[in-house]
Amino acid sequence: MKPHPGMHTFKELQKMVNQQIVSQQLVHEPLELYEPIEYALSSGGKRLRPVLVLMAANLYTDHIEEALMPALGIEIFHNFTLLHDDIMDQAEIRRNQPTVHKKWNANVAILSGDAMFIKAYEYLLYYQGYNLQQVLKVFNETALKVCEGQQYDMNYETEEQVGEAAYLKMIGLKTAALIAGSLQIGALIGGAGEQEARRLYDFGWNLGVAFQLQDDYLDTFGNPEVFGKSIGGDILADKKTFLFVKAMEKAGADQKEELSSLVGNKELDPQEKIDSVKQLFRNLGVGDLTHIQAEQYYDKALREMDKVQRSPTRKAHLLDLADQMMRREK
C-alpha cells in the first residue's frame, strides 16, 4: 500500500527524535543530577515509543510538530523506567555501556531517575492542546501500569510457578502498556477522539504483548547473527519467560524436576545450562507455543487496527513498523 504523501517513515521519525534529543540542553548544575540523564538518553535505543507517538499523531494530521516534545517526554519516561529497573535488577550493562548505578552509584541513579521522570512531565507539558488533561491522564495511567508490571515481575522472580494468565498480564503492564499509551497519546495530540484513540491503545497493547512474546522466543531460539543480544540470556538469568511458564505447565513430573534443578543452578557451565534448558523446551514444544501465541496477539492487533477510522494509505507506515517489529528475526 502506497503511503499518503504527508506521512513519515519510521526512519524519518527516528531521525527527527534523535535530532531533537541532541538539541536539548539537559546538563546543568548539579551535574550529578543531570549528567546521568543525558548519559541515559544519548546511549541510543531504537526510539520506538516516541516514533509510535509521532506515527499515531501522523494518522490524523500532517503537522506532527506539536507531538514532538511529548514524544520526547515518552522516551525520557521509558529511559527513566530502565534506569530504576536496572538498580532493582542489579543490571550492570545497558546498551553496551555501564548502567547509571554502576557508573555512578545507586543514590545517583535513584535521584537522577526521579529528576528524569519530572523531565518527562515537563516535555509532555509542552503540549498546549484543548485535551491536555486527557493526554496527561493517559500518561499517568500508563506510567502506573508500567510500575505495576515491574512489581509483578519482581514478585514472580521468587514464585516457583507462574500461570500463563498472570504472565501475560505482567508483560502487558510492563511492556505493552507503554507501547499502547504512546499510540493513544499520539492519536489524542493528532486530533483523534477518545474512542478512536482507545482503538490505537488496543492495537498497541496486543502488538506489545506479541512483541514481548517474540522477544522471549528469540532470546532462546533466535539467530545470534541477526538477534541483537546473545542467545540464552534469559535462561542464564533464570527469567520466567513465556517459554518457562509453558514448560512448567506442560512438563511431566520428571521434566519438572529436571527444569527445577536447572533453574538457579550456578555451578553448571553456562553453555551447558542453555543447551539443557533449550533441549527441554524443544521436547515440550514450548518454542512453537510461544510463537503461536505471539502470532495470535499480532492478529488481534491487526483486527484492532481495522477498526481505526483512517484510510489504508494513512495506516501504511504504522502497519509496516508493526510488521518489522514482529518479523525482526525468525
Next chain:
Amino acid sequence: MKPHPGMHTFKELQKMVNQQIVSQQLVHEPLELYEPIEYALSSGGKRLRPVLVLMAANLYTDHIEEALMPALGIEIFHNFTLLHDDIMDQAEIRRNQPTVHKKWNANVAILSGDAMFIKAYEYLLYYQGYNLQQVLKVFNETALKVCEGQQYDMNYETEEQVGEAAYLKMIGLKTAALIAGSLQIGALIGGAGEQEARRLYDFGWNLGVAFQLQDDYLDTFGNPEVFGKSIGGDILADKKTFLFVKAMEKAGADQKEELSSLVGNKELDPQEKIDSVKQLFRNLGVGDLTHIQAEQYYDKALREMDKVQRSPTRKAHLLDLADQMMRREK
C-alpha cells in the same frame, strides 16, 4: 487581626486534609506497590504543605474544595521525596516507624516511591481550572528544585567546607521550594494572577529558609521537652547545618582542628560529642548568628506578604501559621 469569616484555621484545614487522606482507596494489587504508599501517608506528619495550598487558595476564594485534591497531591509528593531520601540517607526511622526500605526493602521503596510520585500527579490532575497547565508547570519546576536540593545536600556530605551561600541555596531548594510552590499552586487554584501567585512563592521561599534555619538551631539548642526530636541529632549525624557552616567560617586554626576532629568521630561517647560541639558552637556564637539569619529571612517573608493584594483579615490565618512555624520553641 480578626480573620475574614470565610477563612479556615490551620486546625480545620489539617483535619480536612487528614479526613480526605483516610477516605482514599490507595491499596490494591500488587500490594507490594501500594501498601507502602498507604503506610507512608498514614504515618502522620503535620500536613503543613497541603494546608499551605489550601490557605493560599483561601486567600482568594471561600470555596477551597477545588484545591483539596491538588493539596493531597502535594502531600503525596512530599512523602515520596521522604521515602526516596530515606533510602539514600539510609535512615531507619521516620515518624517513630521503620522507614519503607527497612520495613520492606530498597527495591520496594524505589518502586513504590515512583508509583507515589505518579499518584501525586494524578491528584493534581483532579484540578480542572483554566490554568491547569500553569499549575502543573509550577509543580514540575518545584519538584525538580527539590531533587536538586537533595543532590546538593548529598554532595555537601563529602565536602569538607561548604560556604554560607551554597548552604542557603541548598536548603532553599530542598526545603523552601516546596513550601513556596505549595503556596503558589494554592494561589493559582484560588484564582490569583501569575504575579500575585509569585508573591506567595517569594513569601514561602523566605519563610521556608527561615523555618529550616530555625530547625537547625533547635536541633542543637532547642528545649528537648518542647522540640519534637531529641537534641543533638544533627551533630551526631555529622550534618552540615548552618551552625556548622558558620562555625567553620568563624573558627580559628585551633578551633577548626577541634571541630574537624569531632566530625566523623565514631569512637566518642554520643553525649560527649554533642556537648563538645555545642560548647564550640557557643564559643563561636553561631547559635545566635543562625537565629539572627532566621529572623532576617522571616522579616523578608513578611515584607513579601505585605505586597500580596489581599486584606489583612484574609491574611490573618496564614500569618498566624507562619508565626507558629517560627515561634515553635525558643
